[in-house]
Amino acid sequence: MKLNDYxxxxxxKELCEEIAKACGFNTLKKAREELIPEFVKDFFKERTPSFYRKGDVGDWKNHFTVAMNExxxxxxxxxxxxxKTSFKYTLW
Structure with a gap:
């Protein structure tokens, strides 16, 4: 609704809710995985491609070994x- 207003x-409101649902993480993930050909799924662990990620900070530790991280x-x-660019982070 904020984007609609902007x-x-x-x-x-109903259309905004439909758009939000259609663009939701789980909906997009399911739709993408349904479009992946079967032979591509064979390359993934448990035949479950994960092109969409949750984005949890530190989740890489659940997927990388120490050697992979190195x-x-x-x-x-x-x-x-x-x-050469450097970033300076500040706390508010």
Whole structure:
């Protein structure tokens, strides 16, 4: 509804709710996985492709081994070695 108000689309509350439901994480995940060909599913653990992730901080620890993390860190360091931008984070 906030986006509807901001964009001044004039959509009804019901339509906004339908759009929100259609764009929800679980709906999009299910729709995407239904479109994946069977032979592609064979490449995934338990034949369940996970193109959509929850985005939980630190969840990578449930999927990476120590060796995989070390390999990732080394590759990240190599690829980012020429990246000069720095970020400063502050607490409000």
């Amino acid at each position: 964009l001044e689309t004039g959509c009804s 390999q990732f860190d080394a590759e990240y360091k190599r690829r980012m070695s020429n990246y």
